[in-house]
Amino acid sequence: MALDPKLRAQAEAWLQEDPDEDTRAELRRLLEAEDEAELADRFQGMLTFGTAGLRGLLGAGPHRMNRVVVLRATAGYCAHLLASVPDAAERGVVVGYDGRRKSRQLADDAAAVIAGMGLRARVFEHVTPTPLVAFALLDQEAAGALVITASHNPPDYNGYKVFWENGAQIVPPHDAAIAAAIAEVGPLSSIPRGDARTVLGPDVAGRYLAGVAALLKHPEAPRDLVIAHTALHGVGAPYVRRALKDAGFEQVHEVASQREPDGTFPTVAFPNPEEEGAMDAVGALAREVGADLVLANDPDADRLAVEVLHEGAYVRLTGNEIGCLLAAYLLEEGDADAERLVVESVVSSPMLLDIAAAHGARGEQTLTGHKWIQNRGIELEQEEGLAFVFGYEEALGYACGTLVRDKDGISAAVVMADLAAFCRAQGMTLIDYREQCWRRYGLYLSDQVSIVLPGAEGAGRIRGMMETARAEPPTTLGGLAVTAVQDFATRTRRAADGTETPLTFPSADVVVFEIDGGHRAMLRPSGTEPKLKMYFDVRVTMAEGESVEAAQRRGGELLAAVVADFRAAFG
Structure with a gap:
């Protein structure tokens, strides 16, 4: 069967513009093979630009990186920055990149357009952790920043993450405005490119490490x-070592x-410390050297996993446990006179709110992602004078x-090591400190369930279950009463007696059920996969x-x- 003429025309037009010989050769092979399914996937439309920027498989075509x-x-x-940010041209844009395939070339292209x-293109000459790029934006008082990274995705992916002038990742309406500006861009030949660069030297990293x-x-x-530490073939090792x-x-x-950056990630199937097997190598090293503390970063060094030696065995802390231990430590040992603020995503443990309340601090929840956490923090700093x-x-x-x-x-790795040392000085491990926190603030147990519902039929079932949850x-x-229902779509909280109060969350397709005793259940569709996701938290005094x-x-x-009752109702 002959290749669809429209699809062929799209691919050939792409070949005329593409400056990369690798992707041109790849596309030519697909055309010669008349691989309609693969070509259709690559030309189904542009990668969607959203609050996370861009992320996708590397390859030829508008639906690839x-x-x-x-x-x-x-x-x-850049067009949106120039239209929206005062003095954007002089303040410029910080550019960084990780160790993945094509990252340096993509960063060079971005700098040329800037x-x-x-x-002003403010560029790092070498691979750079994402947190250092975000720090440099504030340090340089830049108008924005971008980093070429796919974080902990598999090796065939890359991405494009952008930050706003306030130092945080973008949130609406900037994502839609940037997407609209991208849609207005003409032929590639119409995009101006320049050679001027302001190179960011080691002094920037020095100021960052002093801040750490x-x-x-x-x-x-x-x-x-x-x-014991692993960088998982990423860019964090020299910075963690020095810090x-x-x-x-x-x-x-x-x-x-x-230790060294390698975008093929040869020793792990999936370079995410949450994934099974990703920490096997650092676990073996820990046993070999008798490590008290095990730390693992993801490839762009913006995430942290932790294991602790306790009574002769290594115990993996969950993400919620790490977050709550760090929060407790910073609040317990920090300035109690300040009007303090801690913020978490709504799918994270409510234990953080109990910790905040015990210390007279403000505890807030936001939608999932640090873009929401940080922008909410900045908003409350500016409006109410709170200290994040x-x-x-x-x-x-x-x-x-x-x-x-x-x-x-x-x-986070350095503060966790500081906490572990503080505990050791008192004859404890982090596991003992966790128990102290559980006794003081409440023991929280969490669970997640994902139901895969592919295709159009699955999407319809997901919509139906969300409608049922609301109606x-x-x-x-x-066996306990549901005391209130939070509907993020309507931004309202409805108590069992019918009383309604507004929610401060941005609108989203999330429903939360508050359960008598401080427990909760939550339902939302995945934003990236054909899944219905359920979250559960129970609190034990x-x-x-x-x-x-016994408490567990x-x-x-x-x-x-x-979980059983919830799944009977919705799963």
Whole structure:
């Protein structure tokens, strides 16, 4: 069967513009093979530009990450900056990139467009962690920043993440405005390009690392911890090494096979420390050197995973546990006189709100992602004079203070090491500190369930279940009363007695069920996959003298009952 003429014409027009010989050769092979399915996938439309910027498979065509897409995206981004940000041309745009395939070339293309459109291109010459790019935006008082990275995605992916002048990732309406500006970009030949660059030197990293050191709460605590670290073939190793050394930690051992940037990620199937097997190498190193603390960053160093040696075995902390331990430490050991603020994503543990309340701090929840956490923090700083102390999301993303207005796995690693040293000085491990927190603030147990519903039929079922959740919410879950329903789509909270109050969240397709006793269940469709996602949290108040195991059993029984009832209603 002959290739669709319209599809062939689209591919041949792309070949005329594409400056990359690799993707041109790839596209020619597909045309010669008349691979209609593959070509149709690549030319189904442009990669969607959203609040996360762009992310996709590397390859030829508008629905892939490549030089053409980055050149056009940068032209649209710069046009919006010039129209919206005062003195954008002089303030310029910071550009960084990770160690993935094509990252340097894509960063060079972005810098060329920035310069060509009359803005100052402030560039890192070498691979750079995403948190350092976000720091440099504020440090340089730039109008914006972009980083070429696909974070913890598989090796065939790359991405394009953008930041606004306030230091945080973009949120609406900037995403739609940038997407509209990209759509207005003409032929590639019409995009101006220039050679001028302002190179960001080691002084920027020096100021960042000094800021990380300033986050320490107990630098006087003995630094005799043995630490094992992996960068998972990413760009974080030299910065984590230096930051830990500056904090006084000398016994730091790195996984040599994963220390240097390598976009093929040869030793892991999936370079995400949350994934099964990703921490096997650092776990083996920890056992070899007798590490007290195990730290793992994702490839662009904005996430952190933690394991702890406790009573002869290594215990993996969950993302919620890491977030709540860091928050408790920063609030317990910080300035109690300040009007303090902590912020988390709504799918993260409500335990953070209990920790905040115990310390007279403000606890807030936002939609998922640090773009929302940071922009909400900035908003409350400006409107109410609150001091942002900490923000986190359960997917291993943490922000300690305002050094970086994004998640930062490097500073989080150093603060976690500081906390571990502080605990050790008192004869404890982080696991003992976790128990202290559970006894003081409440023991929270969490669970997640994802139901895969592919295709048009699945999408219809997901819509139907969300409609049912709103129209016919359960009145009990796990034998306990549902006391209120939060509907983010209408931005309202409706109590069981019918009383309605407004929500501060941006509108989203999320429904939360509050359950008597401080428990909750949540339902939302995935934004990237054909899945219906369910989240559950139960709170257990530990009795005097009750063991952790007994409290966990009680909580586990309630959690199982809530999950069973919820799945019977919606799953």
